[in-house]
Amino acid sequence: MSTSPRRTSRSTRTAFLALASSAALATAAFSAPAATGDTPDGSSNSEALRAAVTTEGVFEHLNALQAIADRNDGTRASGTPGYAASKDYVVSKLRAAGYKPTVQAFDFPFYRQLEPATFDVSAPSAASYVDGEDFALMTYSGSGSVTDGTVQPVDLNLGGTSTSGCETSDFNGFTSGNIALVRRGTCAFAVKVVNAQDAGASAVIVMNTNPGNPAFGGTLGSPVGTVPSLGTSYAIGESLAQGGTATIKARTESEIRETWNIHADSKTGDRETMVQTGAHLDSVVVGPGSNDNGSGSAALLEVAEQMATTKLTNRVRFSWWGAEELGLLGSEHYIDDLATNNPNLLEKIAIYLNFDMVGSPNYGLFVYDGDNSAFPVGPGAAKGPEGSAQIEKLFHDYFDSQGLNSAETAFSGRSDYGPFIAMDIPAGGLFTGAEGIKTESQAELFGGQAGVAYDECYHAECDDVTNNNPDAINFNSDAMAHAVLTYGQDLSSLSQPTTSTVRGDGTPSGGGLHEDHDHEQPSS
Structure with missing residues (x-):
């Protein structure tokens, strides 16, 4: 990541932006009705906009994105024609609404698995393992086929700290052509795999760290894999710890491709203060990604269209x-591009609002835990920059004003707000749940079925347009409209004191990247 410019202290900067916003508010004209004080959260300010933002409007965009996937092998993943068509659709809708969108191209490491991989063991005892259950290819794994290859353990140190495969010296005496068995831990997966490849390994098995640890999928971070590499459970790795014989086959595609971000600025509003809001437009390769994240993208597009003529502060x-x-x-x-080439604009970003999966079929109304009250700072939660607690409060207050329950989701930074909070920009957002299981108390809060995943089609082929709950879309698109308009009018609430309070029964899974999925961060 590029070295960031020196930022004004958050407390000073937030106070300045709030003061500037309040001063501008005194003379600004709005197409939305003026505040009446009817509700403590000011939701009357956004009433006209929320009436214009409709569930039908969001589903019009969801259906269009589904049609794009249907015409493009069932996917809208970055680097595919389906994503290019999705980008063109959003741009065309923005232009029709009167915006002047910009398309930001960048190169990225594309990857997809072209068919299920094979991992069979013939010794010390025969077993056939299932891709996606007993093992998973590393993202950016190479292609290849090894039949009855000899499995050679590499510095496993079972029962102790693992540095297995982290040093080239770990492969001293390694027999070229063998399958390397290494243990997860200490260094990035790419380091282990590249060291094994350089030693002549025909494939690489990465076993999980400790007894009881399940199979997992990791990432090499970029297209460095030249041989098949996979992650599996501790138990399967332990069964091969004294050596064995295995057959591994993988067929993948991995290369540098071009993809795009899309940005559209309001026509009005102080150019020295920017409220930014976003949603990721890409799907996973295996499906159309209608809930993840067609839902956030479509709802944001509907809000943008209905705000096109709104006069903002x-x-x-x-x-x-x-x-x-x-x-x-x-x-x-x-964020890296701004830090390097336009640090002044980076400094003007007052807040960032993120919307990743807002239509889950067995939904909860989860708000990012910006005050870290429900999910304290730790391995699964990042510290919310100053102002994030106030953003969380705005969403909870809005749902309260509508007679809706809400709860919290971990402020993990594992969706697109992560790069913003790394720059100390306050952030918040909404999430309706992914592969996590709805609890009994959540079913009482939100309805739906306890003991069932929020989204059983998460990262699967069945995440099509029918995988979106219209109520979740309705409630969240209105909440999005309320928040974007509120901050577009006035930032003064960011400096108001808040009391940390845990709301409802939350979910630790905050959307975006998940540690047990194949787009895990490239650390071991």
């Missing part, structure tokens, strides 16, 4: 990100 920038599914690459490119 602060500039609003709407963004659709590419290549999120391979590691937040579009939003990272955007």
Whole structure:
């Protein structure tokens, strides 16, 4: 990542932006009705906009994105024709609404698995393992076929700390052509795999770290794999720890391709203060990605269309990100590019609002835990920059004003707000759940079925337009409209004190990248 410019202290900067916003508010004209004080959250300000933002309007865009996937092998993943067509669709709709969208091209490491991989063991005992259950290819794994190859353990140190495969010296005495068995831990997966390749390994098995650890999928971070590489459970790795014989086959595609972000700025609003909001437009390769994240993209497009003629105090920038599914690459490119080439504009970003999966069929109304009250800072939660707690409060207050329950999701930074909070920009957003299981108390709060995933089609071929819950789309698109308009009018609430309070029964899975999925960050 590029070295970031020196930022004004968050407390000073937030106070300045709030003061500037309040001063501008005194003379600005709005197409939305003026505040009446009818509701404590000011939702009456957004009433006209919320009436204009409709579930039908969001589904019009969802159906269009589904049709694009249907014409392009069932996918809208970055680097495919389906994503290019999705980009063209969003741009055309923005232009028709009167915006002047910009398309930001960037290169990224494309990857897809072309068919299920094979991992069979013939010794010390015969077993056939299932791709996606017992093992998973590393993202950016190479292609290849090894039949009855000898499995050679590499410095496993079972029971102790693993540095297996992290040093080239670990492969001293390694027999070229064998399958390397290494253990997860200490260094990036790419380091282990490249060291094994350089030692002549025909394939690489990465076993999980400790007893009981399941199979997993990781990423090499870029197209460095030249041989098949996979992640599997501790138990399967342990069964091969004294050596064995295995057959591994993989067919993948991995190369540098071009993809795009899309940005559209409001016509009005102070050019020195920017409210930014975004959603990732890409799907995973295996499906159309209607809930993940056609839902956030379509709802954001509907909000943008209905706000096209709204007079604002602060500039609003709407963004659709590419290549999120391979590691937040579009939003990272955007922030890195600003830090390097336009640090003044980076400094003007007052807040960022992120919308990733807002239509889950067995939904919860989850708000990013910006005050870290439900999910304290730790391995699964990043610290919310100053102002993030106030954004969280705005969403909860809005849902309260509508008689809707809401709860919290971990402020993990593992969706496209991650690069923003790394720059100390306050952030917030909405999420309706992914592969996590709805609890009994969540079913009481939101309805739906306890003991079932929020989205059983998460990252699957069945994530089509029918995988979106109209109520979730309705509630969240209105909440999005309320938040974007509120901050487009006035940022003063960012400096108001808040009390940290845990709301409802939340979910630790905050959307975006998940540690147990194949777009995991490239660390071991």
